[in-house]
Amino acid sequence: MQEGELELWKRSREGDREAREELILSHLPLVKFWAGHIARIAKWANRDDLVQDGIRGLMEAVDRFDPYAGSAFKAYARQFIRGAIFRNPELSRDLGRHQLDRHRNVKDAHDHLMRTLERAPTLDEIAGECGLTTKQVLNALDAMAIAFANELPEPEAPGASQAQSDARQYETVLINEALSRLTTKEALIVTGYYWAGESDAELAKDIGSTQAAVSRLRQRAIIKLRTLLDAVEGK
Amino acid sequence: MKLEDISEKLRDARFGHLTEDELDSYRERSLDDIGRARADAHLKLCFICERRLLLLKQESAALDKGEITAADAALVKRVMQEVPNRGEPDGSRPVEGAGRLLLSKRLAEYLRQVVASWEASFSPMKPVYRGVQTGKEVWRWQSEDGVLKAWAVLEKNADLAIHFSSGEPGLEGARIKVRLGPFSQEITLQRLSELEVHARFAVPKEKRRKNLAGISIDLV
Numbered sequence: 528m529q530e531g532e533l534e535l536w537k538r539s540r541e542g543d544r545e546a547r548e549e550l551i552l553s554h555l556p557l558v559k560f561w562a563g564h565i566a567r568i569a570k571w572a573n574r575d576d577l578v579q580d581g582i583r584g585l586m587e588a589v590d591r592f593d594p595y596a597g598s599a600f601k602a603y604a605r606q607f608i609r610g611a612i613f614r615n616p617e618l619s620r621d622l623g624r625h626q627l628d629r630h631r632n633v634k635d636a637h638d639h640l641m642r643t644l645e646r647a648p649t650l651d652e653i654a655g656e657c658g659l660t661t662k663q664v665l666n667a668l669d670a671m672a673i674a675f676a677n678e679l680p681e682p683e684a685p686g687a688s689q690a691q692s693d694a695r696q697y698e699t700v701l702i703n704e705a706l707s708r709l710t711t712k713e714a715l716i717v718t719g720y721y722w723a724g725e726s727d728a729e730l731a732k733d734i735g736s737t738q739a740a741v742s743r744l745r746q747r748a749i750i751k752l753r754t755l756l757d758a759v760e761g762k
Numbered sequence: 763m764k765l766e767d768i769s770e771k772l773r774d775a776r777f778g779h780l781t782e783d784e785l786d787s788y789r790e791r792s793l794d795d796i797g798r799a800r801a802d803a804h805l806k807l808c809f810i811c812e813r814r815l816l817l818l819k820q821e822s823a824a825l826d827k828g829e830i831t832a833a834d835a836a837l838v839k840r841v842m843q844e845v846p847n848r849g850e851p852d853g854s855r856p857v858e859g860a861g862r863l864l865l866s867k868r869l870a871e872y873l874r875q876v877v878a879s880w881e882a883s884f885s886p887m888k889p890v891y892r893g894v895q896t897g898k899e900v901w902r903w904q905s906e907d908g909v910l911k912a913w914a915v916l917e918k919n920a921d922l923a924i925h926f927s928s929g930e931p932g933l934e935g936a937r938i939k940v941r942l943g944p945f946s947q948e949i950t951l952q953r954l955s956e957l958e959v960h961a962r963f964a965v966p967k968e969k970r971r972k973n974l975a976g977i978s979i980d981l982v
Binding site for chain 2: 552553555556557559560561564579582583586593597603605634637641642645648668695696697698699700701702704706707717721723749756757759
């Protein structure tokens, strides 16, 4: 954060109304972007109303943001802006349960195809899997991209899919942490092999080594990872 | 765990959707090598995250060319007048309603990451404090967005303390239950200064186990 901006935040936190207003105004394009995007999907909603709701969210974000915490205001404010827009009664009233169910179905179909095909599924494939038109699928995906960054709102009784999603998220964090304990070369080989789909021969070329050495390093890294992950599981 | 299971877990890690923080960092090229490799691998597979990334790029472009008109300024002034209670930023106002729910959700996610980092760091085979001088930090973690930090210190009296600290005032009052081995304690994030809320979980020397694996941290 630049010095001038930090000074503005400091003044705003001390109760300077002009500084606060300047901060809100300078981030208004963020509100207009999200309100405009949501209004394009929720065609029944009034864009101007959504902008006003978004400004309220932005004001809340400005009041709560800690400029010394080291995080970016844009990412912080985005949550408040979208949250305020989605609390708009006109928007939430018409965003019925059946639409949420449809979004969840599309996400489940997408995730199932991604795992089965091991590539990004096409719109047609997702549509075929969940029995919708491609336009309906696209609308659902766009709504998800905006409102539910990682997850869909829970049904009244939290289902197994949320628990599975939490478990997957936890597993991913765990794997990332464990990989960070490897040497740089080991991590490069493991991520190249398992994530980028490179062969030992290709990796050997990348790091200027032999195929046999890469294969050995990979085996060693996997054993290290096993030790780390076994420890987590208490074995 | 079998070696094939590890391979399976690694392959599976490609399928986990990226968080918005990860997508932001990916777009800004600030992910570390491992994070970037996973993001690249996932984006090749995931239509949803690809569209989410596109949206963030569009957001960035909109901000770059965003113009503020006189009508915008008038609108902001009007909304500010309509919401008088939000006009006194003193950093100490408690977070309410939906804001608190949102924060709780984020805190729960941070705590999951704290647990994962802790468990990946401490193997039952290696007592962490062997050879460590008292008063020394033995572990540290920070959320990607810098909102929550946690660290562990083997204190001078040989207690093991885990500290949680945040610059987010809305987390003040959040209660957390920490269990390490057989010892558990409920702690509350309390205001330490104008810019920090903090909580400390301490395991007395006599209740410490040799290994530090087996931790759970939950929001109360």
